[in-house]
Amino acid sequence: MMRRSVLALAFAASLFATGGARADAVEDFYKGRTISIVVATSSGGAYDILARVLSKHIGKHIPGKPSVNVKNMPGGGGIVGTNWLYNVAEKDGTVIGALLNIGPLEQVFGTEGVRYDATKFTYLGSSDPDTGFLALWNSAPVNSLDDLRKTEITVATSGPSSSPAFFARLQNEVLKFKLKMIAGYPGQNEALMAMETGEVHGYPSIFYSSLTSFKPQWVKDKVIKLMVQFGSRTRPEFPDVPSLMDQVKDPEDRMLAQAGFALTDIGRPYVLPPGVPADRAAAIKSAMGATFADPAFLADARQAGLQVDAPQSAEDVQAIVDRVYKMPPRVIERLKALKQ
Numbered sequence: 001m002m003r004r005s006v007l008a009l010a011f012a013a014s015l016f017a018t019g020g021a022r023a024d025a026v027e028d029f030y031k032g033r034t035i036s037i038v039v040a041t042s043s044g045g046a047y048d049i050l051a052r053v054l055s056k057h058i059g060k061h062i063p064g065k066p067s068v069n070v071k072n073m074p075g076g077g078g079i080v081g082t083n084w085l086y087n088v089a090e091k092d093g094t095v096i097g098a099l100l101n102i103g104p105l106e107q108v109f110g111t112e113g114v115r116y117d118a119t120k121f122t123y124l125g126s127s128d129p130d131t132g133f134l135a136l137w138n139s140a141p142v143n144s145l146d147d148l149r150k151t152e153i154t155v156a157t158s159g160p161s162s163s164p165a166f167f168a169r170l171q172n173e174v175l176k177f178k179l180k181m182i183a184g185y186p187g188q189n190e191a192l193m194a195m196e197t198g199e200v201h202g203y204p205s206i207f208y209s210s211l212t213s214f215k216p217q218w219v220k221d222k223v224i225k226l227m228v229q230f231g232s233r234t235r236p237e238f239p240d241v242p243s244l245m246d247q248v249k250d251p252e253d254r255m256l257a258q259a260g261f262a263l264t265d266i267g268r269p270y271v272l273p274p275g276v277p278a279d280r281a282a283a284i285k286s287a288m289g290a291t292f293a294d295p296a297f298l299a300d301a302r303q304a305g306l307q308v309d310a311p312q313s314a315e316d317v318q319a320i321v322d323r324v325y326k327m328p329p330r331v332i333e334r335l336k337a338l339k340q
Contacts, residue, residue: 026283029093030064037270038089039098040081042074045188046209047268049304050127051098054270057297061287066094077162078103079113086116089273093280096124097271101263102163104271104321108259108332109339111161119325120274122281123317124288126267128310130209131231132167133241134179135224136202137195145175145242148227152178154200156191159183161339163263164191167205169338170260171228174253175244179204189214195224202227207264208235213305230257231264233310255331260338262324269317285314 035058039051048070055068073081078100085097102109104118134155136142142151157165160183168179182200185191188210194200202224211219218224229235230244248254270288272281291297292311301308327335 026279027063029280030062030066030283033064033066033094035059035062035066035068035094035096037068037070037096037098038081038085039070039072040074040078040085040100040103041072042187043072046213046306047098047100048072049213050268050301050306053297053300053304053306054291056300057294058287058291061290061294063283076113077159079106079111082106083113083115085271085273086121091273091275093272093276093284095273096284097121097273099269099271100163101130101266101268102166104266104269104317105262105324108324108327108335110336111339117274118321121271122274122276122285123314123321124270124272124285125292125314126269126312126317128209128307129231129233129265129267129312130207130307131229131233131235132205132207132264133211133229133238134167134171134177134202134204134227135195135206135211135218136227137198138223138225139198140201140225142227143225145177145228145247148175148177148179150178152180153202154180154182155202155204156185156194156200157181157183157204158185158187158191164188164203164205166260166263166339167230170257171204171230171244173334173338174248174250174257175228209307212307231261232258233265252331252334255327256334256338259324259327259331259335262320266317266320267312289313 037051037055039048041047051070055070059066059068073084082099082103089095106114107118142148142153155168165181168181171177172179191203195203226238226241228244229241234243248257298308
C-alpha cells in the first residue's frame with residue numbers, strides 16, 4: 001500500500017513537473033518575439049479594425065508577453081491571404097490568421113483557387129455571430145416580402161462569387177424574391193454609396209455590425225428599409241423585420257438556409273495554420289478567450305463600434321464549420337450552385 005502511494009505521488013509530481021516544463025517552454029519561446037495577425041482583407045473595414053483592437057490586448061495574455069502586429073493580405077475575396085496562411089506562413093505559433101467569414105467554407109462551395117483544407121486549421125474563436133439584412137433605400141418601389149416576389153429590385157454586389165451575391169441568390173432561392181444583381185462594385189462602401197445615390201435599389205447583405213459601425217444614422221433617420229433579417233441570431237432591436245427562417249417552410253430549403261447562415265454565424269474567425277505545436281496552439285487559444293473577456297479589450301472594441309457582446313469560443317467556431325461539412329450531398333450541391 002505504501003509503495004503504491006509513493007508511486008502515485010511520484011507520478012503526480014512528474015505530471016506537475018511536465019506541465020510546468022511545457023508552460024516554461026511556451027513562455028521561453030514567445031518571450032521577445034513578435035506575433036503577426038494576418039488579415040485576409042484590406043485595411044479600414046470591420047475585419048481589420050477588430051484585428052487591430054485585438055492586437056493591442058492579446059499579447060499580455062500569451063506566456064512570454066510577445067508583441068503583436070497586424071498585416072493585411074487582401075485578394076481573391078480572402079483566398080489569397082488564407083492560401084498564404086496555410087501554405088507559406090510559419091507553423092511555429094507566430095502567425096495568426098484573421099479570415100473572412102466565408103474562408104472556412106470555400107471548399108464546400110467549390111471555389112476556384114482554394115489551396116487549403118479548412119478542416120485542418122486550428123480554430124481560435126471569433127467575434128459575435130452576426131445578422132444580415134436585405135436593405136433597400138426608402139425610395140425603392142417595394143414595401144413587403146410579397147412585393148419583393150412580384151417586383152424586380154436591383155442590388156449591388158462586388159462580383160458574381162462574392163458574399164453579397166451569394167446572399168442575394170439564397171434569398172431568391174428560398175424566398176422567391178426577384179433580386180437582380182448589379183456586379184462590379186469594389187466593396188461594401190461603394191455598394192452602399194450606389195444605393196444612396198440611386199444607382200441601385202439596395203444591398204442584399206448589410207450586417208448588423210457594419211450597420212451600427214458605419215451607417216447608424218440610416219436606421220435612425222429611416223432612410224433605408226430593412227426587409228428581412230437572416231442568420232441564427234435575430235436582432236430584437238428590429239422586431240418588425242421578419243426573420244428569413246420564419247418564412248421558409250420546405251425542409252430542404254431550411255437546411256440550405258441554415259448552411260448559408262454559417263457565413264453570418266461564424267462571425268470573424270481567427271485560426272492558426274496546421275502544424276503549430278500543441279502547447280503553443282493551446283496557449284494562443286486560451287489567450288484568445290481571455291482577450292475576448294478582457295474589460296480593456298471590450299471597452300476599446302465598443303469604442304470602435306464593434307459588436308463584442310457574445311464572442312464565440314474555438315469550440316463554437318469548430319461546430320459551425322462541422323455543421324456545414326456534414327450537410328447532405330444534395331444540400332451541398334445546391335449551396336455550390338448559389339456561389340457560382
